[in-house]
Amino acid sequence: MLIKRPDDIRPSEITTEGLYAQRREFLRQAGLAGLALATPALWLPSSSHASRYSGLSRSPSSTDEEMTDYDDASSYNNFYEFGTDKDEPARKAIGFKTHPWSVTIEGECGKPGRYNLEDIIQPHTLEERIYRMRCVEAWSMVIPWVGFPLGDLLKRFEPNAKAKYVEFTTLHDPDRMPGQRQPVLNWPYREGLRIDEAMHPLTILAVGMYGRKLPNQNGAPLRLVVPWKYGFKGIKSIVSIRFQEEQPYTSWNEASWREYGFYANVNPEVNHPRWSQKKERRIGDWTKRKTLPFNGYAEQVAHLYRGMDLSKEY
Ligand SMILES: Nc1nc2c(c(=O)[nH]1)N[C@H]1C(S)=C(S)[C@@H](COP(=O)(O)O)O[C@H]1N2
Ligand SMILES: [Mo]
Numbered sequence: 001m002l003i004k005r006p007d008d009i010r011p012s013e014i015t016t017e018g019l020y021a022q023r024r025e026f027l028r029q030a031g032l033a034g035l036a037l038a039t040p041a042l043w044l045p046s047s048s049h050a051s052r053y054s055g056l057s058r059s060p061s062s063t064d065e066e067m068t069d070y071d072d073a074s075s076y077n078n079f080y081e082f083g084t085d086k087d088e089p090a091r092k093a094i095g096f097k098t099h100p101w102s103v104t105i106e107g108e109c110g111k112p113g114r115y116n117l118e119d120i121i122q123p124h125t126l127e128e129r130i131y132r133m134r135c136v137e138a139w140s141m142v143i144p145w146v147g148f149p150l151g152d153l154l155k156r157f158e159p160n161a162k163a164k165y166v167e168f169t170t171l172h173d174p175d176r177m178p179g180q181r182q183p184v185l186n187w188p189y190r191e192g193l194r195i196d197e198a199m200h201p202l203t204i205l206a207v208g209m210y211g212r213k214l215p216n217q218n219g220a221p222l223r224l225v226v227p228w229k230y231g232f233k234g235i236k237s238i239v240s241i242r243f244q245e246e247q248p249y250t251s252w253n254e255a256s257w258r259e260y261g262f263y264a265n266v267n268p269e270v271n272h273p274r275w276s277q278k279k280e281r282r283i284g285d286w287t288k289r290k291t292l293p294f295n296g297y298a299e300q301v302a303h304l305y306r307g308m309d310l311s312k313e314y
Contacts, residue, residue: 110158146208163243192248
């Protein structure tokens, strides 16, 4: 069997950024010229008919930087369960059914069990959080998430003293997630956090963005958002949360441990083996910016890593 390793995929992902920008520019100009353009599905936000959340308050931890366009944030995605090209998830996740949905709570806690999504999400706790996001491939975005602190949810299940880490798992269903028919990653996608990272008030579970339900390509119905870490930590379409004593196995770390560490804190001083992490480009305008330690959230989170050598524990 020919295994398509991440090494074979990555370079093309980088070149698609330029192509993508050109294509958007082309579509804009075509639109301006008044052409009756047969818009490809990927340009139609799949959740454009989704209901809006009402009465959301904006969290004070929001950034006031300019937000990324909704169309960009919902059409340029990494979600390998729906293909490895950035434009595939928006096209291939359109019919993905996220209802009914349940999440299994496992491991070192007082209240393990299988919970319906409706029991996981408490509508009155939802708020808007505008976060800077930074992908390991050196692009960044500013996204207004709709979500709630992960820590508030975890406490409800009464983690015990052995709960040193939390593991998250994405749905595994190759019938519904066609990308899982390819051995690109060791499915299902898994990620993890240390318990103090999981309990940190900046860490949220998102159920929406831009005031609406999450588009499927962005991880519906429930995904993790950890704004001081590289994007791959933000696992999508979560079906299981497990409290455990050992550091969790994570999919990208297994695929290439030198490129994707467990901590994955945004760090301009630690290069990816194949490119520098000192700068980033903001999706939409593609301007280059300096990457900040912990993605600009150092004041809030640097203390979690005191005493650690972050060039070794990357
Ligand atoms: N299940 C799953 N979660 C995933 C991924 C994935 O392929 N599968 N890709 C990750 C990567 S590499 C990034 S950069 C972010 C992208 O999230 P976005 O589409 O909301 O920008 O999702 C992360 N979560
Ligand atoms: Mo990423």
